Amino acid sequence: MAKQALIVVLLLVPLLFLLPVSTLALAQDFCVANLLQSQTPSGYPCKPELLVTSNDFVNHGLAEPGLLIPPFKTRLASALVTQFPAVNGLGISATRFDVLPGGVVPMLTHPGATELLFVVEGQMIAGFVSADRNQVYIKALEKGDLFVFPQGLLHFQYNPANTTAVGFSAYSSSNPGLQIVDWALFKNNLASKIINNVTFIDFPEIRRLKALFGGSGHTYKPLLYKHPEESRIQTHSFNFKSPSKLSITMAAKAVTVLVLVLLLSLLSFSSLALTQDFCVADLSSKDTPAGYPCKPQTEVTADDFFYAGLKKPGQIVNPFNASVAKAFVHDFPGVNGLRISGARVDIYPGGVAPLHTHPEGTELVYVLEGKVVAGFISSTGNTVYMETLNKGDLFVFPIGLLHFLYNTGTTTAVMVSAYSSSNPGxxxxxxxxxxxxxxxxxxxxxxxxxxxxxxxxxxxxxxxx
Known part of the structure; x- marks a missing residue:
């Protein structure tokens, strides 16, 4: 009987482990964040669906440059979950950054997401450093180019030209996180002695950077630790002749098994992240449900993370009077396994992106030029969410829902779209x-x-x- 129960537990636990990932998709089309409530590890609680309107799915915050961040000479405007509640739980978000001449997006990481950079205007140098071999992948980018930064890796951009560079970045999370190395070291109260110990930077340089970024902690105060003898762990032994204590022991063993199964489940989802920084697709091999096999890492170059296919419109699709240029995994192997991809959509006057779905990805559309109407239909109540978008506006289409765009202006509407999958379908x-x-x-x-x-x-x- 005990063996049968254990088998049932072993079968159920992995399924329960999957529930947090899939419950939202099974229960509802979207979950607009209720920012009045506390955030959880899986995102914000949902705003009541009866209170959701089309306005929740549009964001105007990237139409203009954001605030200037000294000394980086860069302006940042964000459309993460706290600024754009509709992306809550949809696995996507965005920012706009304007890098002034000589400016820089300093060395940083996004702990929770891959970043897909699209150059809107100007020139940029973009690069990242791999974690496993400290290999540098760096590329000069121009208007219309794409570059992908794998999740969690140190990366940077800077403007080598004498005009402002404008970038649009999409992330494979509604809350990608941001840690700027200079701020982490020199904008807080981390003691100079500790910084010296863990980075080998000289004290005069640490003091200079602390002054530049407004940090404190020039004096070193040793941390106090309790001796292990002061916090001994009390141990217990069980008398296995007692039925009640025997049941406790069996329960403890069952808990141990559950923990092990959970760990194994975690490993199955995170093995790629644990073993390598990226997995550039080997398109000569067959696609699998998990993506393409990896190209040998010794053959990977910066060109694998760069894509120029969105510089020009794609082929016109009749009778829609629109064109699409894709940057999915088949076109841009660098995004394989990174949960992001892109496309350029040009809709000519009177044209339309007809009713369609992306079965595997949320779509975040950013208007570069022109005027369009964007809308989608929910599956729960067949509610229509529709808005007119102008240059600089964002709109999000939740995964798998029927949606459309059409041009209401007299000029071509140009958009760049990002998707929460390397192959959204x-x-x-x-x-x-x-x-x-x-x-x-x-x-x-x-x-x-x-x-x-x-x-x-x-x-x-x-x-x-």
Whole structure:
């Protein structure tokens, strides 16, 4: 009986471990953050859905440069969960940064996310340092270029030109975290002696940087520790002849098993992060549910993290009068396994990004030029969330939901989109119904469209059946 119970526990625990990841997706389409409540490890509690409006899914905060951060000569505007509550739980967020001539985005990390950088204007030098071999990957970027910084690695950018460089960055988390090395060392009260011990930087330089960044702690005060003898751990022994104590022992063993299973479950999700910094896709191998196998690390160069395919519009897709240039894993192998990718969308006057879904990724769209209407439909109440977007606006489409964009202006609308997956997928409703071999009768029966209309649309999109 005990063995059977243990087997059940072993089967259930991994499933329970998966629940925190999938419960939100199963229960609702989105979870707009209620910023009045305390944050949890999995994000903020949800705002009541009856109070959610289209305004929750649009953010205007990146339309203008943010506040100047001295001495970096860089302006930062953020659209993380605290500024853009709609991205709560959707695995994506964004920032805009304007790097003035001679300015820098200093050495930093995002502990909780991969960063995908798109150069909107100007020139930048971007680079990161791997953790396993301290290999430097650095690249000169121009307008329209993409560069990916793997999660948690030290990275930087600087402006080598005499004009301001503007960047749009998307992150694979609604709260990616930010730790600037200079601030961590020189903007707080960490003692100079400790900094010297752990970095080998000379005291005069530490004092200079403390003064520059406003830190304190020039004098060293030793930390006091209790001797281990002062906090002994009391031990207990059990009499295994007692049935009650025997049950306690069995319970303790069961707890141990549960802990081990949880650790094994954790390992299965984090093995890539534990073993390597990135996994550039080997496109000569077959794709798997977990992504492509890795290119040998000795063959990886900075070019693998760089992509120039969004500089120009993609091919026009008729009859939508729009074009898409993708930066998914098949186009940009550097994003393999990093839970992020991108695309450029150009919608010409009167054009449309038709009703479609991305089954595997949330989409965050940033308007570079023009004017569009963006909207999606929830699956829980078929509620329409729709907004007019102008240059600099952000809009988020939750994962898997039907959504659309169309151009309401007289000029071409240009957008860059980021996705919370290296391969978000794309299913256009018109193509699925009218460009496939699905019979006209089946389309009519399952959509309630008249057969004559199905026949007309099959002719427009080139379908058969």
């Amino acid at each position: 794309l299913q256009i409703v018109d193509f699925a119904l009218f460009q496939s071999t699905l019979s006209e009768e089946d389309v009519a029966k399952t959509t309630f469209l008249k057969l004559a209309e199905v026949n007309r649309l099959k002719a427009v999109f080139g379908g058969s059946g």
